[in-house]
Amino acid sequence: MADPQFIEKVLSGDIRSVARxxxxxxxxxxxxxxxMKAVFPKTGNAVVIxxxxxxxxxxxxxxxxxxxxxxxxxxxxGIIAVxxxxxxxxxxxxxxxxxxxxxxLDKNVFIRSMATRGNLGGLSRATVDAVTILDxxxxxxxxxxxxxxxxxxxxIVKAADVSVVVLVPGMGDDIQAIKAGIMEIGxxxxxxxxxxxxxxxxxxxxxxxxxxxxxxxxxxxPIVPTVATENKGIEDLSAAIESFREFTASGQEQSLVxxxxxxxxxxxxLLRERLLADLMDREGASEKxxxxxxxxxxxxxxxxxxxxxxxxxxx
Amino acid sequence: MADPQFIEKVLSGDIRSVARxxxxxxxxxxxxxxxMKAVFPKTGNAVVIxxxxxxxxxxxxxxxxxxxxxxxxxxxxGIIAVxxxxxxxxxxxxxxxxxxxxxxLDKNVFIRSMATRGNLGGLSRATVDAVTILDxxxxxxxxxxxxxxxxxxxxIVKAADVSVVVLVPGMGDDIQAIKAGIMEIGxxxxxxxxxxxxxxxxxxxxxxxxxxxxxxxxxxxPIVPTVATENKGIEDLSAAIESFREFTASGQEQSLVxxxxxxxxxxxxLLRERLLADLMDREGASEKxxxxxxxxxxxxxxxxxxxxxxxxxxx
Numbered sequence: 001m002a003d004p005q006f007i008e009k010v011l012s013g014d015i016r017s018v019a020r021x022x023x024x025x026x027x028x029x030x031x032x033x034x035x036m037k038a039v040f041p042k043t044g045n046a047v048v049i050x051x052x053x054x055x056x057x058x059x060x061x062x063x064x065x066x067x068x069x070x071x072x073x074x075x076x077x078g079i080i081a082v083x084x085x086x087x088x089x090x091x092x093x094x095x096x097x098x099x100x101x102x103x104x105l106d107k108n109v110f111i112r113s114m115a116t117r118g119n120l121g122g123l124s125r126a127t128v129d130a131v132t133i134l135d136x137x138x139x140x141x142x143x144x145x146x147x148x149x150x151x152x153x154x155x156i157v158k159a160a161d162v163s164v165v166v167l168v169p170g171m172g173d174d175i176q177a178i179k180a181g182i183m184e185i186g187x188x189x190x191x192x193x194x195x196x197x198x199x200x201x202x203x204x205x206x207x208x209x210x211x212x213x214x215x216x217x218x219x220x221x222p223i224v225p226t227v228a229t230e231n232k233g234i235e236d237l238s239a240a241i242e243s244f245r246e247f248t249a250s251g252q253e254q255s256l257v258x259x260x261x262x263x264x265x266x267x268x269x270l271l272r273e274r275l276l277a278d279l280m281d282r283e284g285a286s287e288k289x290x291x292x293x294x295x296x297x298x299x300x301x302x303x304x305x306x307x308x309x310x311x312x313x314x315x
Numbered sequence: 316m317a318d319p320q321f322i323e324k325v326l327s328g329d330i331r332s333v334a335r336x337x338x339x340x341x342x343x344x345x346x347x348x349x350x351m352k353a354v355f356p357k358t359g360n361a362v363v364i365x366x367x368x369x370x371x372x373x374x375x376x377x378x379x380x381x382x383x384x385x386x387x388x389x390x391x392x393g394i395i396a397v398x399x400x401x402x403x404x405x406x407x408x409x410x411x412x413x414x415x416x417x418x419x420l421d422k423n424v425f426i427r428s429m430a431t432r433g434n435l436g437g438l439s440r441a442t443v444d445a446v447t448i449l450d451x452x453x454x455x456x457x458x459x460x461x462x463x464x465x466x467x468x469x470x471i472v473k474a475a476d477v478s479v480v481v482l483v484p485g486m487g488d489d490i491q492a493i494k495a496g497i498m499e500i501g502x503x504x505x506x507x508x509x510x511x512x513x514x515x516x517x518x519x520x521x522x523x524x525x526x527x528x529x530x531x532x533x534x535x536x537p538i539v540p541t542v543a544t545e546n547k548g549i550e551d552l553s554a555a556i557e558s559f560r561e562f563t564a565s566g567q568e569q570s571l572v573x574x575x576x577x578x579x580x581x582x583x584x585l586l587r588e589r590l591l592a593d594l595m596d597r598e599g600a601s602e603k604x605x606x607x608x609x610x611x612x613x614x615x616x617x618x619x620x621x622x623x624x625x626x627x628x629x630x
Contacts, residue, residue: 033619040617056371263611267604268591270622275590276583289582296578302355304348307585
């Protein structure tokens with residue numbers, strides 16, 4: 001069981017306890033499931049905003065400015081920055097400190113970077129758990145920012161209440177490749193660095209794509225031009241996020257389907273992690289995994305036969 | 316058991332059979348494990364080159380030019396383009412056709428795009444399996460190209476014999492965030508679009524970072540400037556890849572450790588997928604997953620309690 005006093009402190013929004021709870025859950029420490037069970041019933045008040053886009057799109061600046069905007073309105077904001085490519089937290093923690101200095105170090109803005117941890121713990125599972133904790137701790141807005149456009153990152157952003165995709169003008173050919181995925185994800189689109197050349201062309205291309213997919217009963221994602229470094233367009237972004245929230249709050253079928261899909265994904269991720277953890281807890285499992293890995297590396301076994309051997313050895 | 320005639324055709328490099336084998340394995344069709352077991356012993360001859368970098372870095376052009384370079388030397392080249400953000404294969408297939416027209420439609424160049432499929436099948440597992448098939452089918456070089464810098468994409472690139480990270484001059488602040496990860500991954504660095512402003516600065520920053528991490532007994536990753544669209548620097552890139560190959564072929568401890576780590580990762584991924592598939596095969600599992608997902612969405616259950624209920628219900 002989780003310590004009731006500790007849970008109480010987390011739920012009251014005590015920053016130190018919130019940070020500790022996230023660390024425990026991130027590392028999958030024994031008892032972290034109990035923390036999650038205890039805080040889950042208190043969730044549902046925060047608006048969770050997922051923000052994604054390619055490196056170089058200026059996501060961090062945009063997130064910081066959006067957070068300041070909410071802060072000025074008297075709200076509490078949590079920011080989770082997901083950095084899957086950084087295996088060490090050193091750089092991330094340094095980055096947090098720099099950003100905290102910009103945003104003002106107070107109890108109303110909480111920033112946390114999350115990176116990959118080991119083989120068993122999934123980054124996406126840890127991220128949504130951290131969001132749950134911030135939600136339960138009374139934060140009004142939780143912003144999840146992901147570097148990159150990978151598989152897990154897409155899932156993380158899809159799990160938010162509102163998903164924002166950040167583009168920049170003239171991103172080149174690769175934008176073509178990610179278009180199909182982006183259209184699926186974005187509830188709101190931002191064209192950042194909108195003082196650059198090519199912004200109208202990018203906007204027109206995007207509008208054309210979105211019109212193709214549009215159906216009358218569905219939400220039509222707005223496109224918001226911003227210049228985050230100059231604080232331009234942040235009000236408009238905030239308004240666009242709010243209008244999507246109102247749209248989903250009206251209980252559209254679309255948003256119920258989405259909630260169910262997010263829950264299914266979250267449950268599946270947890271199951272995946274738990275099943276592997278249970279297997280690795282069995283006696284001799286680690287040693288067996290190591291020796292089978294050596295066999296695969298030496299080509300004395302193929303990976304598929306190794307899986308069968310692993311499962312029968314630990315039965 | 317896999318049909319021996321079919322396996323024979325795959326191993327002889329018959330393009331149609333290779334394509335079919337990859338499709339079967341990608342979809343996790345019954346019998347796909349048998350295909351993998353049959354082809355695995357024939358692997359180890361191809362040089363697998365992983366290429367990653369942010370969208371807009373010009374990876375596709377670079378890969379195409381590198382493939383042409385190898386083709387002109389009389390080699391057979393397989394290209395796997397991993398596009399995790401595209402949930403539909405339509406766009407990807409169209410893209411393949413355009414690229415095949417550029418590269419010349421012949422039996423010496425094989426291109427295949429892979430996107431996310433469903434919840435059970437892992438993209439990284441499917442990708443490394445496709446590489447294994449191409450290796451066994453007699454391709455001299457297999458190039459794996461990933462869009463994005465997500466968690467899975469990093470793993471895919473790390474699983475290659477040689478990992479190439481593509482940067483462009485002046486990518487902005489976000490490059491700071493991915494530096495730690497990039498340093499871990501890259502055996503060879505490319506600064507593409509090297510006719511742009513800021514190439515020297517990017518090169519110097521990167522060199523400084525690489526020097527920090529350098530140890531005398533370790534490989535020191537070279538930095539190759541290229542302008543892929545003008546076919547500049549491709550020879551140099553090919554030479555850099557070859558010298559890393561020679562370095563690892565000399566049987567350095569470093570490369571044995573790497574082979575073992577790759578095998579462990581591959582085995583773990585397969586186990587994760589297999590354990591979940593086994594669970595979902597049990598009677599009533601799909602229905603239970605759906606009803607528990609609804610409970611989570613309605614907040615009548617938290618995800619962690621749902622996992623326990625799922626596991627005890629299907630025991």
